Amino acid sequence: MAATHLGSYTHAEGYVPPETERKLSLAFIGVGFAHLLVGVLLGFLQGLEHAGIDLYAYVPLIRHYYQGLSIHGVFNVLVFTTYFIGGFLLFVVGRGLERPLVTAGLGWVTFWLMTTGLLLVDYALLTNQASVLFTSYPPLQAHWTYYVGLALIVVGTWLMLVICLRTTFAWRRENPGKRTPLIAFGALATLIMWTLASVGIAVEFVGFLIPWSLGLWPGTDPLLMRTLFWFTGHPIVYFWLLPAYISWYFMVPKQVGGKLFSEPLARLAFLLFIPLSLPVGFHHQYLDPGVSEGYKAIHAFLTFAVFMPSAMTAFTVLASLETGGRARGGRGLLGWVTRLPWGDPAVSAQLLAMILFALGGVSGLINASYNLNLVVHNTMFVPGHFHLTVGSAVALTFMGVSYWLVPYLSGRRLFSRALGKWQPWLWFFGMLIMSRGMSWMGILGAPRRTQLGAAPYFLPEWELPASLTAIGGVMLTISGILFFINLFGTLLASPKSSEEQVPLAEPVEENGHMPSWLDRFTPWVTATVVIVLITYGPTLVRLFGELSFGFPGLRPY
Amino acid sequence: MHIDRYEKMWITLAGALLVVFAIALGFSSVVLGVRLPGLDDQLLPTAAAGPHDIQEPWVRELAPGRYEVNMRARVWNFAPTEIRVPVGSTVTFYIHSEDIIHGFKIQNTTVSLMIIPGQTAKATYTFTEPGEYLFVCHEYCGAGHHFMSGRVIVEAL
Numbered sequence: 166m167a168a169t170h171l172g173s174y175t176h177a178e179g180y181v182p183p184e185t186e187r188k189l190s191l192a193f194i195g196v197g198f199a200h201l202l203v204g205v206l207l208g209f210l211q212g213l214e215h216a217g218i219d220l221y222a223y224v225p226l227i228r229h230y231y232q233g234l235s236i237h238g239v240f241n242v243l244v245f246t247t248y249f250i251g252g253f254l255l256f257v258v259g260r261g262l263e264r265p266l267v268t269a270g271l272g273w274v275t276f277w278l279m280t281t282g283l284l285l286v287d288y289a290l291l292t293n294q295a296s297v298l299f300t301s302y303p304p305l306q307a308h309w310t311y312y313v314g315l316a317l318i319v320v321g322t323w324l325m326l327v328i329c330l331r332t333t334f335a336w337r338r339e340n341p342g343k344r345t346p347l348i349a350f351g352a353l354a355t356l357i358m359w360t361l362a363s364v365g366i367a368v369e370f371v372g373f374l375i376p377w378s379l380g381l382w383p384g385t386d387p388l389l390m391r392t393l394f395w396f397t398g399h400p401i402v403y404f405w406l407l408p409a410y411i412s413w414y415f416m417v418p419k420q421v422g423g424k425l426f427s428e429p430l431a432r433l434a435f436l437l438f439i440p441l442s443l444p445v446g447f448h449h450q451y452l453d454p455g456v457s458e459g460y461k462a463i464h465a466f467l468t469f470a471v472f473m474p475s476a477m478t479a480f481t482v483l484a485s486l487e488t489g490g491r492a493r494g495g496r497g498l499l500g501w502v503t504r505l506p507w508g509d510p511a512v513s514a515q516l517l518a519m520i521l522f523a524l525g526g527v528s529g530l531i532n533a534s535y536n537l538n539l540v541v542h543n544t545m546f547v548p549g550h551f552h553l554t555v556g557s558a559v560a561l562t563f564m565g566v567s568y569w570l571v572p573y574l575s576g577r578r579l580f581s582r583a584l585g586k587w588q589p590w591l592w593f594f595g596m597l598i599m600s601r602g603m604s605w606m607g608i609l610g611a612p613r614r615t616q617l618g619a620a621p622y623f624l625p626e627w628e629l630p631a632s633l634t635a636i637g638g639v640m641l642t643i644s645g646i647l648f649f650i651n652l653f654g655t656l657l658a659s660p661k662s663s664e665e666q667v668p669l670a671e672p673v674e675e676n677g678h679m680p681s682w683l684d685r686f687t688p689w690v691t692a693t694v695v696i697v698l699i700t701y702g703p704t705l706v707r708l709f710g711e712l713s714f715g716f717p718g719l720r721p722y
Numbered sequence: 723m724h725i726d727r728y729e730k731m732w733i734t735l736a737g738a739l740l741v742v743f744a745i746a747l748g749f750s751s752v753v754l755g756v757r758l759p760g761l762d763d764q765l766l767p768t769a770a771a772g773p774h775d776i777q778e779p780w781v782r783e784l785a786p787g788r789y790e791v792n793m794r795a796r797v798w799n800f801a802p803t804e805i806r807v808p809v810g811s812t813v814t815f816y817i818h819s820e821d822i823i824h825g826f827k828i829q830n831t832t833v834s835l836m837i838i839p840g841q842t843a844k845a846t847y848t849f850t851e852p853g854e855y856l857f858v859c860h861e862y863c864g865a866g867h868h869f870m871s872g873r874v875i876v877e878a879l
Contacts, residue, residue, distance in 0.1 A: 721864030
């Protein structure tokens, strides 16, 4: 008989995960950041290209803008995010549940499986055999290694869920009547949502693109492939965002000397992301013929709905920060803000990421509104938006987390606190300038994912925002380099130290019991399946009914 | 389960704001007539029933001030590349791709379409101001994507 209420679990302050688990997380994070380094450097070239400075001829391996852009997109948002998240989530599950993972060995199998896939992806991209951009829209065709490699990485994320679930079940047997500790709970919600969401891309790649790239299918169905891609392609942004939320809700409050303002609403926000993340993909297909206007409208409203858990997050996280600022002596309406530990790069990076995310959330609502989308669709406005979300809320938060997590995992002191102090601010201002340039250019009609510096139709009114984009891009690149100096310096040249602690925030109200529906996932997964069947079912049945293999692959790059 | 009074107010406010946005969206569709491509847009141009071959690009005047354009997009050009109509004309574009996915956006208008092989993209626009309207491909389609463009020239009467 399942209990209707669950009690709280008390953390043991000094628990340290076994060495093999710490090394595993560090391996994931290291491979992720190595790819981000390449992605950031290519971003530098893109910003300059838009301002008319074409440096591609001087870069080895990179033949043209679009090959560089494909690598920039895949490395930054697929490789870096997934690897960092893998390392971080496996760590928080082990640390949160305070028991060994079941099992670390399976974790290493996962790492090597994914990394085999990653090498295939790297090969295809670096040899200009997969310059199809992150979206991989067929009939544009890539080398089979690209699709197989990405599929292996997705399989790896499923194995992460297996590890996290098995560890949680073992923990529950050992701790009956207790609710899952918060960081582990957040990790589970993230991986459960992602696994449901990844069904679309799994069907697309395994069922269609892999056999097609190997010559087994004569062609593909472009509209069905787009639909399957966006089934996964929007929820994936919450797979990137939720690990940042784990830090914002459950770790940053401790780092600023405060407490989590509301445990039940924090749990509810994570749970709401499971059903609400999925039925939103058509907002990427507003301008596609062949998808009905009615279902597009439904997805538009549901995209607004998925804004709600983020609106809740804004309140809870800010209120939690306020408890910290006041505990540190802050007074008055806003006096607590200045008392937050802005000098700690692990904190300031994440606070600045939150501010940028507020702007990113608002521009996301513009994209989701289908009337406004007519103006901004596929323009530079869109990268102006997502560099504030995945490029700031996510990437800058992951950098902030790394400022304490990498020293903790490696047992070494942070290489340079001074560099760390400047780096987040440079990212912040660089991003404000670049994103402003991009959004402005987009509203003036400049298409995205286009080698604008070489476009014969480049309009004079795009020149000023293109310059802002390039200036911001240079600032971001410098900030990125400062970060990587610190990261590699910590790993390779820093003295041993075991000073770092894992920040685990306690809730303000230690109310002992909480309804079990705030700690159990089955009802939320069931709701997700029902909502997806309603919002996607009829369209998918029709598209599969009209399935055609009529469009052969083309590699015009 | 206790929820702070201010937090309840915040959640209510955020929800109300989204309801306002949703109403604005509904209003723009129902009252202002903002249309997205849908299922009923997978149509053949009306003039295709006559002497005009769907495979060939053409511009046809259906009636005074009403034009129909049958446009072909492929790597890396649009055909026709230049379209001339008198000011005040209502033009319906039917665009299809024979190879890969392309995009179609006319600057300073609300015309923006995805051109997906196997589907016909359709949009209608009334050009009330004379001048040159640049259109570009806004979906990546290979190494020459940034060359793919054309013009609607709206001539003063």
